[in-house]
Structure formats: C-alpha cells, structure tokens
Amino acid sequence: MEPILKGRGLVKRYGKVTALDRCDFDLMPGEILAVIGDNGAGKSSLIKAVSGAVVPDAGTVELEGKEVRFTSPIQAREAGIETVYQTLAMSPALSIADNMFMGREIRKEGWRGKFLRQLDRQTMEKLARDKLSELGLMTIQNINQAVETLSGGQRQGVAVARAAAFGSKVIILDEPTAALGVKESRKVLELILDVKSRGIPIILISHNMPHVFEVADRIHVHRLGKRLCVIDPKDYTMSDAVAFMTGAKEPPEAQAA
Amino acid sequence: MEPILKGRGLVKRYGKVTALDRCDFDLMPGEILAVIGDNGAGKSSLIKAVSGAVVPDAGTVELEGKEVRFTSPIQAREAGIETVYQTLAMSPALSIADNMFMGREIRKEGWRGKFLRQLDRQTMEKLARDKLSELGLMTIQNINQAVETLSGGQRQGVAVARAAAFGSKVIILDEPTAALGVKESRKVLELILDVKSRGIPIILISHNMPHVFEVADRIHVHRLGKRLCVIDPKDYTMSDAVAFMTGAKEPPEAQAA
C-alpha cells in the first residue's frame, strides 16, 4: 500500500535552531498515526511543513503519490488536508459559524450571491449546528456567539469539529486534548475514532501515552528533529515508546527510519 | 490542625458567568492538595481569588488563621504565597534572571544600590543559576537569554523554579504539566515532592488523574464553581474521582463540603 501522505528529507531551520533535520514521514490510508516526542522535538514543525503552514527549507511532500508544494495552509486545505493547530487558529471576536467557514464561505444562490457576493448565513449556520451536534461534541445554544466567550474545551471542540467536517483526505490534530479535562478529552478521542470509521486517515500529536496507545494504529517516534522509528502499539509497551523518544533506549533496527 | 490557607464563601462573577459560587477551600500545613474539575469548573478562578490575582466579590480568605484581603498578587507574594499561573506570567523579552527576580530585585550594596538604586546583576544571576541547577530542572547555559527563546517545557520549568525558590508559606501550581512531554512532566512532579519535603504545602491543579493520585495527600473536587467534596486518594479510585467531578456519582456524604 502506498502512503497517502509522504514526506522525505524535510528540513526546517529557525535561525540557529534546526527544528526538522532531514525528516521522513509516512501516513497510510485509513490509519490513525500518532506522533510522539519530547517538547521541542519538532512535531509541530513537521505537521506545519506538510500542511503548508511553513515552507520547508528542503525535502519533498507527496499527497497520493503526487508531489505537492504548499506555500500556504489554504492550498493544503484545498487539497483536502485539514489541520487543527496547537494554537487552535480561531478569530476570537468572530462567531462559531464564521470561524467554521473561514476561507470557504458559502455564498447565496442567485444574483445576490453572484453579484453582491452575499454570504448565505442561514445555510452556514445550519451546517455548523448540524456538524457540531452530529459530532455530539457539545450543546451550543447560539451558533452566533463569539468564540472568545467559549471555554477552552468548547473552543477545542469547535476546532476539531471544523477539521472533521471539512477534511476529505487527511486530518491533522496537534495536541487536541492538552488543555482539556477528562470528560472533554474523552469526547475528542471518540470523535477521532468516529472520523477514522469514515475512512479518513488522522495524524494525532499527543503527549498522553495512554491516549496514544488506545487509538493509534502506528506510532511515529520523533526525536531531535528526525523520525527515530515507527512502532506498532501492539508490539511495544508505553515504557518502550517513552524510552525510545527520550533516548533512553536504542530504537528497533528493523523499523528505524 | 488548623488550615494554613482557608477560603470561605468565595464568590466571583464575570458578567453573567458565575465562576465561583460560595466556594470553600482548605489547605493543611505540609500537604499536597490537588484540585480537580472539569474545564471551566472554576479552578483557576479559585486560586486567583486566594492569591490576589482577582478580588472575590464576596467571601473571606484566611492565612494562618488571620484574615487577609489581597488586592494584588504582590501582596500575596509578600505574605509568602507563590503562584505559577496557567498562563505562566513571564515577560518574553526579558532574561531568565530578570523574570525570576521580577518585583523583588536585589540592589547593590553600598552607595550604588542606595542612591543609584543599581541592581546587583551578578548576585541575581548567581542565585537564579543556583536555583535552577539545585532543582536539577534543566541545564541552561546562559541565564541571560530571553525567556522567549526557551522551549515551552523550559519556560514552565523556570516558572516552577521561581515559585519553589521564593514561596515560603504556600506554593500554588495551576496545570504545571499541561503542555509538557512525558520527561518534562516527570521532572515537575519530582520537584513538587521535593518542595513538599521541605515542609511547604502545595496546591496542584491538574487534569492528569494518574499524576494527581500519585502525589496528592488530599483531593479537592471542584464542580460548577463549588467545592463538591474532598477525598483521600487512598480511599477512592480514579474512577470515583472522575465520577464525582463530572456529576456521574453523588459525592460521599461525610466529606461533602
């Protein structure tokens, strides 16, 4: 099977810091790939490089076997890659519906959409509400309330719902449960499994080992800007994974990248 | 035994939201008290109310049996309460040493300190370096580098080290490990136990149940702006705790607040 998303030799430098150091990366169709690693290992940089948020200094990215060069997140989105960044990327003063449809607004039918370029708020609001309740993530009364009035957990939920609603090929989640409570984390994990059941592959970055071992099909261990190895959660224990990612243990030869 | 820090009937409203709803609170000398609760339950609001970061609308706070009314974090600090806020509260452009001694700078001896009010950088840098390495938290080469050049984990480390170094009566940590990797989290937990061994009581807010059950002496379960109950981790399981805090189970009568 060919990877749906493939990175080769990715390099990204920030001044003196090398965030990505000739890093390889593979996501298989339909799988949940977890990416784990220490703080500052370069996990966020990796997903930014494949999702167009930063342009890598070197290396190639292939989507479904075709090489792509995203220079902005918009291009990646158009290609079907949807990302929830660690910083969430929401406009606090705008409404939930506005945020969900940011950059892919729906215009009215007929002349008002065509010539006045008027937005179809009703449709967008209805769709946003549907997505949110379909995902069962929360009970939001007012789809027009500003995102800044939501709690951290609700905000994270909206971001994940946006990605799940629009991602057609790949969904990337960068630490989606970091600030969440037990209950809220649980909901996000359920959502991830739900998206997977629809056949869409997911990249999940997390520091929470139990979560990773619960949902991941494969685990990409990232260390010092590189893919150290890829392991199967059924073959290794959490201790092994932590040992690999912290450098306490050598990675298994066969699966080393 | 009398609580070292005691809150009674604390109320805090933000517009229509009631973040604290006649909340009580007790911290015993020498203990590690964990505070758990859903997102938005009001945990951060509670510790802000007892540490002077917000002034409660109603209710009283007692430190060592004497009523105190802090109107700014400075007053709480002067009374010996040191807090690591969820947002860390660092000045990104200033150095590690500057940040550690912010608001309690050390002046030079003699006329230069007295009349020119000149800071004693050498002493402050030496002390900062000592604190950081004494706590074994990290190997920082340059104590003068700007905090913004540190990784998230290093930053968290500096914040915790600052609190541990200066807190004389109470140390409060609001989700100190939320953004940290496995290794970094571990170090913070070790640090917490180390501080406790010096006899200083600690309040720890965390969503990480295993961590809470590992280090806490007592667990304050917060729900809907109130203290629901206080439980002993030796008497209850994590499932119980989660059930209480999410409202799935009634709290034990005896310990209900």
Place this chain on the structure above:
Amino acid sequence: MSTSDDYEKTVSTAASDVAAFDDPHKGFVGRFHHALHTTPALVPLIVLLASILVFGLALGSKFFSPFALTLILQQVQIVGIVAAAQSLVILTAGIDLSVGAIAVISSVVMGQFTFRYGLPVEVAVACGLMFGTAIGALNGWLVAAMKLPPFIVTLGMWQIVLAANFLYSRNETIRAQEIAEQAPVLQLLGAKFQIGGAVFTVGVIMMIAIVLILAFILKHTAWGRHVYAVGDDAEAAELSGVNVRMTLISVYAVAGFICAIAGWALIGRIGSVSPTSGQLLNIESITAVVIGGISLFGGRGSILGTFFGALIVGVFTLGLRLMGADAQWTYLLIGVLIIAAVAVDQWIRKVAA
C-alpha cells in the same frame, strides 16, 4: 502511578449539563445590555442622539433646523468618507496616516490632468481614483509583504505624498471659476439639491452610500469577514485559511480608492483644486473612528459607529460654534469629548459585560 483503572470510562455516564448557556435575554435591562454587546454602533448612536438633543434644547431652532442639521452632514462629508477608509485599515489592526495626503494628491491629479494635460475630465477623474488606489496598494504591499509596521509605512508615505503633491502641483490652485466653466464634472460631488429646508449634496449622498456599502460588505461577504479575522489575529487567520497578504493589500488599496473619492468630494466642497487642503484629515479621521468605537487593536467595531463618530464631532463643532464658543475653547472641548467618549464607551462595556 501504580493505581491504575479505567477511570476515563466513567465519563460516559456523566451528567451533560455543562455546556448549556444562560438565556441572556432577561427583561428589558438584560436585552439592552445584550444589544449593546452585539451592536457596537449603538453606543456612539446614543451619544450622537443625546448630543443633538442637548444642543437642540440649548440653541433651539437655530440648531434644530433642517438647514443646520444637513449643514452638519455637509461639513463632515470629507472626514466621513476618509474615516470610512480609515475604519477599514484600523479593523485590520493597522493605521493609515497618509489618508489626507492621498485625498489631496488625488484631487490634484484630477485637476492637473484635466487642465495641464488637457485630458477629458472623466479620464482625469479615473486617473485620480486609480492614483489613490495605487498609493494605497503600495502602503498595503509594504505592510503585508515587507512586514513593516503600518504606522511607519503610512507616516513615511504621508510625507512623501505631501511633498510630491507640492512639487507636482507647483503649489498652484486651480480656480473654482475655471473648473465650473471647463470641467464641471470635477465639482460633481458638490452639486446641491434641496428637500424642504434640508440641503444635500451629491458628496453627502456619496458618503452615506460608501458607509452603507462598506457595512454590507464587511458583514455579508467573505472578504469582510476576512478583514475582521486578520485584525483579530493575523496568524490565526492565515492558519485557518485566509489569504492575509491579499486581504491586507486589498484593504489598503480600497482605503486609497475611498480617499481618492474623498479628494473628488473635496473639489466639490471647496470648488477649486487646492494642494494645501486636507492637512488634518488623518487626525480627524482617526478621532471619528475611535469615538465610533472601533478598537485600535483591530477586529472589533463597526463602520456605522465610525459614521456616528464623525457626526458626533460635527455636531459638537457646529453646536459649540453656534453657541459662540471661541475656537480654542472648541478645540479644548473636543479634546475633552474624545477622552470622555472613550471613557463612557469603556464604562458601558464594563457594565454591560
């Protein structure tokens, strides 16, 4: 961590009453607070109506006549148009100090192209509008692509454009009489018509039209939403799929275009083409925007608020003049008004929160 159990499973039986919101519509006061919150233009509107009422009571029919009230509209038309442009820029968390200079040089281009080069006046007007747009786009490019702070870019551009204006125009005024004879289209926006005692000019209609069109665009088109998103948090906007660079460049370009229209209206209002007019437009437009409740940090506020803000200043200026206040006292009171308006705004927002 030796005590391990399936604690996370517990949450499936958890109560789900957390994300429910209070119904904010509680009685009249509640609804009023809610309205203040969701309609940022309401506060300046209330201030505007209150000040009209106060001056009306104090001055009687002198102030409360169709003539005087429409006079205010005429007096604020230039500032109103420029402030609309300024609002756009400030909504993106920028600031444009070059608005006045762009307006003036555009009017000079319109005049000189007609009279110096003998171009058909319609072409000259089009050139003026394009010129203003181009300067705006250059501002936008420097801000968006070169990532220079808007304050500096437009501060520099202000000086450059103003000096270029004096050099190019040779400080010569094109007289109203000549324009009326040879190129009346230049004065189009000054054309008057009466409805009862009320006197309107095409320029006033233009101002109102620009405000309404921008209000529609900002609220009902994707571009408008993107303007708010960029002002709110440019990085988040970029990550969530907004082309920040093109949004910024287009905002500054549109602002330049609107300023050029203001330059055209300026010819209508003063009759002639004068390179020395419009010197205070940048400060006056920022004042109107701020009194109108748009945050200088971007992303919050409405263009209708700016319109009311400009009118508030106009009402105060005319009212104080009619009351015979000395010019310096008027400036002093406008200064107090600026601070007071923002203080009231802050206070209302706090109470309403």
Place this chain on the structure above:
Amino acid sequence: MSTSDDYEKTVSTAASDVAAFDDPHKGFVGRFHHALHTTPALVPLIVLLASILVFGLALGSKFFSPFALTLILQQVQIVGIVAAAQSLVILTAGIDLSVGAIAVISSVVMGQFTFRYGLPVEVAVACGLMFGTAIGALNGWLVAAMKLPPFIVTLGMWQIVLAANFLYSRNETIRAQEIAEQAPVLQLLGAKFQIGGAVFTVGVIMMIAIVLILAFILKHTAWGRHVYAVGDDAEAAELSGVNVRMTLISVYAVAGFICAIAGWALIGRIGSVSPTSGQLLNIESITAVVIGGISLFGGRGSILGTFFGALIVGVFTLGLRLMGADAQWTYLLIGVLIIAAVAVDQWIRKVAA
C-alpha cells in the same frame, strides 16, 4: 486504556542532551549577528555612521567640520529630549501624542510665571517642570487607572493642552531681549561653550545626560526592568509582581517632566517664549523612536537607539540641505528614509536571526 504500565519511570534513564544550547559565538559573522541581536541600538548606530560617512564623502569639509556636526546636535536637541520621553512611553506599549504640547505649555508657564506674576525665575522654572509632570501624570492615570487607550488619551490631551496654551498665553511671545535682561536663567539651556571648532550648548549636554541617565535607569534599576515587563505583557507583569498601575503612571509622569525640560531647552534655543513652537514634536519624536528601533508594540528596544534615530534624521536634514536639495525634496526624502530605515532594520534582524 487497558495497557497500563509504569512507562513514566523510564525517563529517569533518559538522555539529558535536550536543553543544551549551541554556542552562538561562532567566528566574526556569528559574533556580529549575536551582537545585533542583543544590542538593539547597534543597527541605528551603524546607519548613523554610514550616513555621516556618505554625506562626509559627498560634501567634504562643509559637512565634516566640527561646526556642522555640532550644529546637528544643536538642531536635534529638542527632538532628542522629547524622543527620550516618547521612548519611555512607547516601551510600555503606549504612545504619547501630547509631548509637544506639554513642552510648549511648560515653557509658557515658565515665562508667564516670571513675567506676568513676577515670580523668581527659579520658582517659575520649577513650576513649569511640575506642570509638565502633572499633565504627564494625568495622562498616566487615565491610561493606567481608567484603562483608556494611550493613543486616545494623549490625542485628547494634545488638543486640550494646546488650546489651554493659547488661551493662557494669549498668544503673546516674550521677547528674547527681555528674557536675557530680566530672567537669563530661562535661557540657561541655550548657553554655549566651544571646544575647538565644536560648539556645544547646555541643552545638548542636557539631552545627552538625559539619554545616558535613562539608559542607566532602564538597564540597571528595578523600575527600568518593570517598564520593559509592562510593555512586554502587562498582565504577565502584574501577575509576576509588578505594580503595573504605578509603573505606568510614573512613566507618563517622567515623560511629562522630560518634556517640560524640553520646553525649557526650547526657550534656550529660540531665545524667546513662544506659544506657537513645537507643533511637530510629536510626529518628529515618534519618527526618531521608530528609526531608533524601538518596537511600537512595547517591551523591545533601547533609548540609545532613539538618540541615534534622532541624529539620523538630523544628519539627513542638514546633509540634504547642504547638497542643495530644496526644502520640499528634503521632506520627500525624509519620508523615504523613514520607510527605508525600518525596512533595513527588519532585514538585518531577519538575516541575523
């Protein structure tokens, strides 16, 4: 979550090579880059030296004489002093548009208290300095306690103070000859002394002294560190133990005091007390601050940079005039310079990053 083990214990055996930093001092280029990063005043200093060199080569001894070079110092002294005050405010992420008005009204108070009320001149000067400080403190109070945006507070204050200035002074100038006869202390900062061909005034020394003292205070006292912390992130500063309110009020008050000194220097420079001077000081001081590399978002930059920034503008103004550029072209080129200086600054920072 059924696979549970003591995985966290593993980390005790983990490698600890993560927090190590590269040694940034690699060779000359590396060290230069590092210096650019840690010494924000270096970039404007380089630009300053380069521009002196270029004009020196182009104009020879006409420009490169002690006379011309010290003339620049004399010409920038007022702007330099005011820009020092402006720097303080901008470091706290504020802005002060009222600096020029404060300087002028302080000089008027000094003059009128001496001549209208016959107070001893030393007392009058002290009153002027106190008056400037008081206006600054009022600005600070409105910003810190009322939480109003600095731009608006000082915009309003600018108008209020300027109008009050004209009303109070009745637009009357106090002549240089009268001052020289009856109250020479007012002209103290204009007193000259020569060292070789170089001419210095007490005002120039004052400017340099203010810059050096502020540089010391900002770097070596707790208050200075607090100013940076407040500008960096006011909320974080508050939580980490800084009295943000008092810091802000004192910053604006000190800025008012320094502006009052600038007002005193103004008397020394123009000889007389004139209520119409200093109208452009706010824009000029902001220009100097920005060219000097202080971020308008606060918390970053150094006051020495501002000093160099003011000198850069002075060097360009005189240099261009000496090269025969006429006044209008000089304005235009200064506009270009402002944008270019910031672009170069951005570029150097990017390359050095």
Place this chain on the structure above:
Amino acid sequence: DGHSVSACLITKTDTNPFFVKMREGATAKAEELGITLNSYAGKVDGDHETQVAAIETCIANGAKGILLTASDTSSIVPAVQQARDAGLLVIALDTPLEPIDSADMTFATDNFLAGELIGKWAAASLGDAAADARIGMLDLAVSQPSVGVLRDQGFMTGFGIDVKDPSRWGDEEDDRIVGHDVTAGNEEGGRKAMENLLAQDPTINVVYTINEPAAAGAYQALKSIGRENDVLIVSVDGGCPGVQNIKDGVIGATSQQYPLLMASKGIEAIAAWAKDGTKPEATEGKAFFDTGVALVTDQPADGVDSIDTDEGMNLCWG
C-alpha cells in the same frame, strides 16, 4: 436676540499675534457700535475646511457680514459666494481673494509693496556692497502661500533681483541668493532655517524673513556664531515686539501693517451695510482698500521713506 446686528470674523489661525490683534480690534469696534461679533479661526495655517465651515456657520447664525482672512484665497470663493447670495457682506482682510472681486471689498496691506520697501531699504543701506551681497531667504512654508510669495518676490524686486515667475519663489537664478528655507513663521523655524543656510554659506550678510518671529529666531542663530552685528535682517509685520526688536538692533527694518485698522474698518463697513446697504469703496487706483504699509527703521536710507521706531511703537499692533 435676533434684532441686533451680528458679524463674523474668520482668521487663518487664532494663534498668530497678527490675527489675535485683528480680533481685538474688531471686538473693540464691534462693542463700540453695538454689534455681536463671533470669531472663528483655522486650526493651523492652511486649514481651509474649517474656514468654509465657519462661513456656513455664519450663514446659519444669520450674521450680517463676514470679515475674512482666507487661508486658501481661491478655494474659498464658492463659500464666499454662498454667503453673499444669502445677503451677507463679505470683506476680505489682509489677504485678497482670487479673483479679488469675489469679496465685496478687500481691506489689506499691499504685501508685495511691503516686501519691496524692505528690499529697497536693504539695497540702499548696503550701497555698493549690494552688488555682491549674500542673501538668505527665510520663507513661510513649502506650500508657498500667496502672502509669503508676495513678500518674498517684493523684497527681491526692491533689492533689484530678477524674480522670474513672480508667483513662486525658488526659481530665481541670481547668484547673490544663497538659498530659501522655510520657517513656519515662528522662532524655532527661523533659527533652524538660518542655521541650515549658514551651514551652506557662512558669509550670508542679508536675511529676508517672512515675519518678525522668524527674524528673532534667525537672530538667535546668528548670535550663536557671533555674527549678529554684521548681518542685515529685514522683515514684515510691524508687531510691537518686532518694532522693539528694531529698537534693540535685532532687525534692521520692517514693513509695518495695520491689522487693527483693517478690522475696525471692516466692522464699520458691516455696520453701514446693515444700516442702509452701502458698500465700502476701494482706494483710488487699486482694486482694494489699502490700509497702508510703512517702513520702520532707525537707520533711514536714502530714497526710501520710513518712520522711526518711536512712531512705529505708537502704531504697532501686538
């Protein structure tokens, strides 16, 4: 009180002593004649919009007449026409409108003549040395407002310099001119502009200044390099501090104008207009009512009429 006569005074600014005195003169006369006077002013020199708004306010206020010193002499015409159509008498003070007959009458100084007088005096005082004089020109603003141009070009004409285009300064080719710089008409600008010109050519020995504050600033610059006694400074205005400065030897000569006279004549004209509709007449041979200009100096030169500073002090206005 709709029955009493009201009038408006609109000046360029209300911060320049010249206009302040004009207002004082008008106020005094208005009180004497029982007229209500409202005064308006632009915010800065060149602030045209405020003047237009002021005219509109006067119309709304039902004033009988307007006294106006226009910032923009041509652009103001439509607004003036509107006022005249509404039955107001509009009198231009100090600065003629363009065309001059746009106002009902103009009470003004002949600014070109004012410049010419000081030019002649400077040339005569220098005598033969005038042929190789080094002249610094301190003008008003880069936007070249007409007062500044008239005085500047008048000075040159009086001094015997070919002015080329008389409607702008800076296009002359005479070698004796070191350069032009702008002062904003205040001391600060005067000093800086003088320093700039001195750096260009330290041998400057004749300085034309737009007004007396600029002259005072220029004097400070000269004094700081010890050349205050060998440079001839000439100026225009005739304000009391300016005349005092001539007495003290700061300025060589100045052309004095009479703003109080302009203002009081203007108020009288409005009173007459309100009473019986008579309009004021122009000075013979001129398109405006010349309120006169006199050269004030303590060193009279041959062939140039002048008054001394004692007389100048009696007539001065500020």
